[in-house]
Every structure is written in C-alpha cells, then in structure tokens.
Amino acid sequence: MTVVAGDETWRADSYVAAQFTRSAVSEDRAAQPLPTFGEWWEDRRRAALFSVEEVPFRELDGWKSQSGSDNLVHESGRFFAVQGVRVESETHGTWSQPVINQSEIGILGLLVREFGGVPHFLVQAKIEPGNVNTLQLSPSVQATRSNYTRVHGGADTRYLKYFRGGGGGQVLVDSLQSEQGAWFWHKRNRNMVVRVTEDVPLHEDYRWVTAQQLRRLLGVENLVNMDTRAVLACMRFAAPPRHLPAHDDPYLRALCRSYDPVNGTALHTDVEILSWHTEMRTRCDWHTSLVPLAEVRNWRRSGSAIEDEEGRSFRVIGVRVRTGNREINQWSQPLIAPRGTGLAAFLTTSVHGVLHVLVRARPEPGVMDTVELGPTVRRTSETDVAEDEPFHAEVAAADPRRVRFDTVLSEEGGRFHHAQTRYQVIEAPDGFPTEVPDDFCWVTVHQLMALLKHRHYVNIEARSLLACLHSLW
Template sequence: MHIEQIELDFLISAISQGNVISTDKVLAWMKQQNDEVVSNIRQIPLEEVRNWSYREDRLRHDSGKFFSIDGIRITTNYLDVSTWDQPIINQPEIGFLGFITKKIGGVVHFLAQAKIEPGNLNIVQLSPTLQATRSNFMQVHGGKKPNYLDYFNGVRKVRVLVDQLQSEQGARFLQKRNRNIIVEISENEEIEVKENFIWLSLGQFKELMRYPNVVNMDSRTVISCIRFGNYSEHSLKMMSAFLKLNTKSDDQLIYSMLSHNNHLHELEEIIQWMTSLKFKYELDVEKIGISKMNNWIYDGNTIHHEANKYFDVIGVRCEIANREVVSWDQPMVRSAQHGLMGFLVKKINGIYHFLVQAKLESGNFDIVEMAPTVQCLTGNYRKGLNEYTIPYLEYFMNASKENIWYSTYQSEEGGRFFQEQNLNTIVEVGDDFPVEVDLNYCWMTLNQILSFVTYNNYLNIAARSLLSAISFVK
C-alpha cells in the first residue's frame, strides 16, 4: 500500500465517529469497566517491596530485569540551573506500544483495550492493543503471554502502517524508548475481540481525549505518530468544503495540518535550529548511588527530596484481577503536584503555527527534544517558586476562555507513575504576540511538526500527547 493511501485512510478515520459503537456508549462501557474492576492498590515502604532489593546503592528487581531506580548527577549549561542530582527510572529495554487496525465499513478502526494500571487515577483507561515491556512479553514475571502479541512479533502476517522508536518522559526515564507500531489486518480477516477490547475510529479517540483520564498516555503517543499527508491547494479547498458540511471545521487548522506550504520557516531551517542547539548545550549524566545524591533522602520508606518537592519514589502493592500477573509489588514515581504542558498557537500568513520549544531533560537521548511551548512537571509554577524562568507561562495562566482550544487533565503512564496527571492545553494568541521569539523556540505548522514524528528523538512525549488530541474540529 502506498504511503499516500495509508495517510488518506487515517485522515478518513480521524473525521469519522466510528461504525461499531457510539462515543457515548464507549464512555458508558468505560464506566462499567471501572465499576466492575477488582483491584487493591496501596502504598507500602520501599524496603517491604517483594522481589525488589536495595543493592549496589540502587533499587533493583531480583531478576535483574524490568527496571531499576538509580541516582544520577546532571551537569549542563542549559538555562539557569547548571547541576542537580535526582533519582531516575533506568529501563534500557525497548517495549511494544501497538495497535491492530482493520477497516470496518471502509473506515480504519483501532482495537483498544480497557486496561488497568496500578498508577491510573481511575484504574481503567483506554490503552493500545498491546502495551508490554520486553520483560513482560518474554514472560520474566512468570505470567501469561500478552494478548495479540503474535500480530506484532512477526508470527502473524500483517501490514505495518507505522513503526517508530519514540522517547519516553525525559525527566523521569534514562534514555528510554518504546516501539510505537500500528499494524493492519485484512477487512476479511476474522479476529477474536477479547473481553475488555473494543474497536474505535481515530475520530472517536480524539473526541475521548477531551475527557480527563480516559485515553492513556501510551495510546496518545502511538496516535501522535500518525501523519495525514500533504495535499494540493485544490484538494484542500474541496476537503475544507466537505468538512464544513458535516463539522465545525477551521480552514486555517486544516491547512496547518495538511499543507506543506505557507510556513514561516523551511524544514531545513528548523533542522538547523535543532542541530545548533544540540551543539550549543551540554548534558553530562553521571550515574551515582542513591545515597550519594545531594538533597535527596532514602529512609527505607520512600526516596524523596529534602524539601518534599518535584517527586518521590514509593513502594506499591498491586492486586488486579485481569492482569497477566494478579499480584505484585513495585516502586513507582509519585509527583508532588500536577503539572502543565501547553502549546501557544498563532496565525502567521493565515496559517496556524505552533510555538515549539527545544527542551533539555536529564534522561534525553540526544540532549534536546522538541517540546510544547510550556512544560512544567510540578506545581511550583503556580506559586512562582521555580528554579528557572519559564517563558510564556503567563499566556496560559491568564488565558481567556475564548482563546482556549483544548484544556483537560491527562494521566501519565500508569505503569510507572502513581496517580500523576498534568493539564494539557492549547491556547491561541493574537496579532499582538510577536513573531520573533526566544532562541530556544520556533514557530512551526502542524504539518511540519508531524514530519518529525517519522524520526527518532525529535518530539518529546509531552508534545506528542498534545498533538494526539488535535482534531480537524477546533
């Protein structure tokens, strides 16, 4: 199948409300899943976490697999803080985040799972068909093989539509990446839809992302890897006219997503901008023992900052009925407060441009990645207690309702982060907002931003989370 046809099929799915189940019924189904779930998740001291031990000045699983909690020391010339210590999740293995898709009534549908994660705020969220670390699908835990694994590991014949390595949270994971993959089976192929699975169109996913904590982070990152193609002026006019007959679409947003013209900067300029910043900034990461970290305390109960800010590492005992393993313990990262991640949007030459930040984080694979305009992972920004200046923050804090495109709380990944949610928001600014911006920022159309998802280590997970929620209906 040609790439143009794949992108067009995704576009049709993105404007479809599905041919299997209505979105209202999906929400009712999700509520039922949450009402029926049998789970017991509670915090315990780290020193009591089963099958984990404090060895060689780090927290490790007894098998040597899964992940560890390590201490690191950062030295950098980025922004105002040049050095700090912190705990970090070290999980070098690459996992699967994957969707099976199938055309139903001519529209691509995604097989989603109502999955329970110990860190989820509402226990059950919509996840990809397959969400598994290498340790999981190699069954290191001694549990069952994940459902539908054979559609992703080469055992079954499928058509691969998307296949990319994408980074995880750079402030919490040490150079962690997962394989984001979307495969397609034939329209005529019968596949068992197991309990807790459901077919959804891409348009339904995007509608569900307007509700807090329904679609999990792993689904959002895979969906963000989808491109919708480049179209001629003639095609865009026809598409715009068609969409306006059925939706409250916006021409400037359609053009920003689907046109490779009318942009402020050429793609080569943007690549040069990123390259120059990767050359300018230094990121030295030294592994140190947990006990050697300045300003952090491990007391057998938690690993926490002496000022009780940023985040801590806690122990969790999990009992969940329908997982591959029904009872286990693990360390988890718990944020001190909820955070904020948001894009500013401005019309430039009649086309919406998004203000992208080049952001350095301690666990980044390649120094800086493209991030939202503002990305604050803790609540200190609300009280002005930040260690560094956050440009453009006031435009989010003081945004008027009519300028807010999108604003909802979304969870971080519930397998490693305990009940963490961040406000995801997109705010439009007017003509008085300058086109000239700070060195670490660059205006891009949506089409340009999406062109970078085909490459590794360009768009960070916060940016991808926001991109996944953007629909053709503003």
C-alpha cells in the same frame, strides 16, 4: 528483512494518511456508535478487581536495595531499577536526582482493521497501578520486553503476535520514541500501527473504535492514556476535508491548513527547522551520567519514600498491587509520585492563514540526545513553577475564549503514581510576535508530524499535545 506486503494501496504514505483522516471524520460509520462506549466502559470498570496499597520498601516482594549503590533493583535483574542521574553544566551547575532506568524497548501498538470501509483501531480498558482512576484506554498492546517475554511468569500478552511478525499484519507505523526525560533514563518505546484483514478474536476488555471516536474521547479527563496518545501522535493525518464544520471557524480553518504539506506558507522550511534543532543540541552543555542512588545529593531516603529535601520535585514510593485483570494477580514495585498536577501547553498562532505551533528545544536529564522539542510551557508538577520562564505569563493569563483544548490527562500509570498533566492548546492574542527566543521555533502541524519520522526529536509531552491538536477539527 521480512516485509508483509499487504495491499499495494496501503504501501503509499499518502494513502495511509488519507485513510487515517477518513477514520477521523467517520463518526456515523463506526462499527459501534460512541454512545455505547460508555456502557462498555462502565461494564469494564465494574469488572476491574484491583487494589493498590502504598507499602515500605522492605515489603516490596522481589525488590531489594543493592549493596553499595542503594539502587532499588528487581531480583531478576530485569524490569527496571531506580538509581541516580547527575547533570553537570557550566550554565546550570551540577545537580542529581533519582531516575528510573529501564533499558528495554517496549511495544505500544494499535491494530487497525476496516469495517464498512472505515479503519477502526483496537483499544483496551487497561488497569495500571499508578492510574488515578484505575482504568484507562490503552493501545492494543502495551508491554515492556520483560512483560511480553513473561519474566513475571504470567499469562501471554494478547495480540502480541501481530507486532512481532507472527500475525501476518501489515506495518503502517513503526517509530522509536522517547518517554519522560525528567523521570526516565534513556527510556524508549516502539510506537506501532499494524493493519490486519482477518477476523481478530475480541476479548471483552477490548473494543474497535474509529479515529473520530478516539479524538472525541481525548477531551474526557484521564481517559485516553499516555501510550495511546503516543501512538496517535506517530500517525500522519492528511489535511481534513473542506466540508467539515471546522472550516467555519477561522482558527480551525487555519489548523486544517496546517496539515497540508504543500501550502507553501510555513514560516520556516523543514531544513531550517532541522538545522535549528541540531544547533540547539550542539549548544546545550549538559553532561549527564548515571550514578548510584547513594550518591544523589539533596534527596533524603526513609523506609517508605525517597524525596527531595525542598519538597518541590517528586517522591519515589513502593506499592503492592492485587488484581484479577492482568497477566499476574499480584506484584510489588516502586513508582515515581509527582507532587500535584503538571502543565504542558502549546501557544499557537495563524501565519498567512496557516496555524503554527510554538515548540521549545528543551533539555532533560534522561533523554538520549539531551535536547528534544517540547511544549511552549512545561512544568512537571504544581511546585515546579518558574514565573520568569518565557511565555509562562501568556499561558497563565490566557483568555478562556482562546483556550482551544484544556483537559487533565494521565502520564504512564505503570511507572508513575497519579501523575497528571493539564494539557492546553492556546490561541495567542492577535498581533502576537513571530520573533521568539533562540530556543523556540514556530512549526506547522505537518512539520511537527514530519519530525516524528526521526527518533528522539519530539518529546512525549509535545507528542501528547499533537494528539490533542488532532482532536480539535
């Protein structure tokens, strides 16, 4: 194993967490003030030459329906395929659906460099075919293996060398995590933060921002993309300093205490949480397997879409893309298109003055270990509503004054078409019970961050909500 040592101080986890927090509270020490971000963003938006057209499957260049299975596959055998997944369960019955099978592990990476002693992160204005607004804020590198090995014959991925060991950077975060288990089969990405000390040539689509600026931008609808949120969630922050105005608000004061690993007031120990999670995985009787798309039941296929017969889930569509701002200028591909806006919500409450978040052990057909920790309430689309779901009523009827975060943010625009989720962090009413159903558990923010040392423990929606929690103080 080759390790780039870097500064000895940066090799201590506690120091890295403190530096991330320093960046998160240094609004007046940013290399470029936040008001100028809007000017840069508008300039990038005007320069974005991009068109997306929905087309029949037969017009997807380089894609074909595989003989015998009906799977939608790329002629190179790379990128991804649309096929079927079957779930068999004694408690939930047997059912099947289309799923994206993308076995390659991609890289989601943020470069970090200090300016004026404050860590800044390199983000990019990136176009994706499924984005509802074309352009969103992406990590320094966001690339599948097929992309960065140039299977498409396009240009090199900028800044890739820093995340592949050839740039002399120091790895601060490197976490292998899942993506949407409702739509992907065993999809994983490497979430990385790499520190550099040298000058980095800056392309016009890229910009250095502090964690404080990223936290503020999270409140803007459909701006910070899913991949940036995923990397942010894998960064461990130290407890925010006590001089922040947030400490004047009892809720935010409890939130800040929730970052402290030694406050001793967590409702459950780390071992209890890990044991509970293991028990939930053991109890789950779902058996999942890939099947040919031709064997998926209760879905119909036309020349332009694959959709469930009840019209409640999602569609698979084809698109043709033209752009002057990507590694290649035009391509075609399938996308999953959810029906309307989904929901992901955390209920939170203060226990002994420390904020706790209510997570749920949630099975999904596409995750590797079947069960990961997710939001308190989650639905993938507007039609995916289960009114008898625990805590659905509490979220739906929440007092607006207790809704601490409420923003519509996009899911992965490279595979999903206009997939939006309303992310909410809600303060539970006074006296809310800490006794919850077996598949729910209260955790502190520090405990949730610590779980991300493990792979496949916390799902992508819960990780997005963790990033949203970081934006509140």
